[in-house]
Amino acid sequence: MPDRYAYLGPEGTFTEVALRTLKPDTPADAFVPCSGVDTVFESVRRGEFTGGVVPLENSVEGGVTATIAELINGEPLLISAEVAVPVEFVLVGQANTELADVKHIATHSHAFAQCRGWLARHLPDAETHTISSTAAAAQAVAEPGSPYDAAICARVAAERYKLHVLATGVGDRADAATRFIYLRRPGALPEPTGADRTSLVAFLSNDHPGALVELLNQFAIRSVNLTRLESRPTGDGLGNYCFCLDADGHVAEARLGEALMGLRRICKDIRFLGSYPRDDAGTELTPFLPRRDTTNADFHEAELWLNRIRAGEAG
Numbered sequence: 362m363p364d365r366y367a368y369l370g371p372e373g374t375f376t377e378v379a380l381r382t383l384k385p386d387t388p389a390d391a392f393v394p395c396s397g398v399d400t401v402f403e404s405v406r407r408g409e410f411t412g413g414v415v416p417l418e419n420s421v422e423g424g425v426t427a428t429i430a431e432l433i434n435g436e437p438l439l440i441s442a443e444v445a446v447p448v449e450f451v452l453v454g455q456a457n458t459e460l461a462d463v464k465h466i467a468t469h470s471h472a473f474a475q476c477r478g479w480l481a482r483h484l485p486d487a488e489t490h491t492i493s494s495t496a497a498a499a500q501a502v503a504e505p506g507s508p509y510d511a512a513i514c515a516r517v518a519a520e521r522y523k524l525h526v527l528a529t530g531v532g533d534r535a536d537a538a539t540r541f542i543y544l545r546r547p548g549a550l551p552e553p554t555g556a557d558r559t560s561l562v563a564f565l566s567n568d569h570p571g572a573l574v575e576l577l578n579q580f581a582i583r584s585v586n587l588t589r590l591e592s593r594p595t596g597d598g599l600g601n602y603c604f605c606l607d608a609d610g611h612v613a614e615a616r617l618g619e620a621l622m623g624l625r626r627i628c629k630d631i632r633f634l635g636s637y638p639r640d641d642a643g644t645e646l647t648p649f650l651p652r653r654d655t656t657n658a659d660f661h662e663a664e665l666w667l668n669r670i671r672a673g674e675a676g
């Protein structure tokens with residue numbers, strides 16, 4: 362069966378741009394739009410697609426809750442790639458629409474959050490309507506009799522739905538970027554590249570002072586740099602949280618492997634989400650700087666030494 366990839370659709374989303382960036386040599390008919398993040402996860406879980414792409418976090422608005430909820434719950438999928446895409450928003454409408462006529466605007470919740478300032482300055486009285494994606498908003502605006510006068514979307518969506526650009530640079534931050542992840546069913550991990558990231562979810566074993574510090578210490582004592590830490594409710598009543606973490610490094614490396622073993626010993630549960638090459642394009646992330654005295658080779662040497670003394674050989 363030829364490879365087919367699911368993404369948050371319809372055509373013209375930022376997620377489609379992300380998928381095309383990740384799979385540049387793939388024919389367009391292999392990309393299949395889905396109506397929601399949950400549909401992408403479900404269809405990849407059922408094996409209908411080779412993999413799928415969803416947004417994970419934005420540099421202005423933070424985590425995409427629909428994606429994080431799916432990563433935490435349900436049958437686990439593996440993240441095997443990521444891509445950071447700069448997001449630039451335009452306001453679009455039908456050819457006869459003037460900016461002053463715009464009373465109802467549709468877009469994705471993350472797009473509204475990133476355009477709040479512009480909307481307050483230019484269209485303070487317009488009503489905003491949140492829908493499943495920026496391209497779904499553009500598609501709706503293009504329909505005759507649409508309840509929306511305008512959509513906030515990517516320029517590609519304006520072209521795809523033959524809409525007129527009413528305003529450009531609608532985002533409050535010109536440097537905004539969104540990180541997208543490529544998901545597939547569990548299987549062999551991507552090979553370490555030397556510049557990788559590992560994602561996981563940690564469920565603490567019980568609530569006690571210092572529990573989060575203990576978790577963080579598993580990384581700190583091994584000089585593993587964390588690039589994201591987000592607490593999310595587990596769903597089991599108020600006050601119960603799990604922690605979504607991204608760390609520099611690959612699980613095949615000793616320092617990361619040891620940190621995960623440390624977590625496994627102290628946590629109620631750990632969900633390993635994947636180790637995959639970092640994509641720092643368009644984002645300002647901390648460079649990978651292992652502490653001088655603990656290189657990966659030092660970790661490897663220490664493991665060999667432990668194996669030797671366990672085997673009764675001279676250290």
Ligand SMILES: O=C(O)C(=O)Cc1ccccc1
Nearest residue numbers: 374375376469471472494495
């Ligand atoms: O709606 C889209 O186009 C998406 O791909 C999700 C999204 C929304 C806003 C910013 C980045 C990604």
